[in-house]
Amino acid sequence: MRQETDRLREPAAWALVGFLALQLIVDALRVFLGVGSGVDGFRARAYGGQSALLDVLTPVLLAVAVLLTTHAGSRTPRARTLTRAALGVLAAQAVAGLAVALGGLAYEGGGFADIPAAARVEQTAVNAGVLVLFALCAYFMIVVLGAPVPPTVTRGKSLPHQEWPSYAQGVAYQAAQAGSVPAQGMPSGTRTAEPAPTGTVP
Secondary structure, three states, X not given: OHHHHHHHHHHHHHHHHHHHHHHHHHHHHHHHOOOOOOOOOHHHHHHHOHHHHOOOHHHHHXXXXXXXXXXXXXXXXXXXXXXXXXXXXXXXHHXXXXXXXXXXXXXXXXXXXXXOHHHHHHHHHHHHHHHHHHHHHHHHHHHHHHOOOOOOOOOOOOOOOOOOOOHHHHHHHHHHHHOOOOOOOOOOOOOXXXXXXXXXXX
């Protein structure tokens, strides 16, 4: 069961990032180009589109997509690519949201009623808080991209052996050369040199 759910983590994360990117494109076309909006004037569309382009759930969902591939188990093969894609969507929406926030702040209303300055300032304060959340999520993704990738071992292949002996093996070999203890790791049947007897030969 665990292995089956691990296979779905990366596709689910890509689907989430793709959905948010598509939603960003649709909202940007509606606000900036007026596609399907029926509202004349950029400032009027910007004031009405602040909740769409500055949605507080967007950075949270992008962070969830990154967490699915990096922290919800072993790191997936394309986790770094997905993190870069999520960071790109987040940056694009932050720029679009900033432009919409400035356009909405300059909109004084029209048609049936005017929008008081206090309401516009209040909405701008909310937008600033959302942009701070965007910045925090972007910092999190940058940290994830800067983290070292753990080495992976291919099935059926072992890591290369060390060519140099360890310190303990070196000490044991020197002791064996001195004749005190047999050397560890030496081929069987190898005899070590015995120390010469001390004293005067008759």
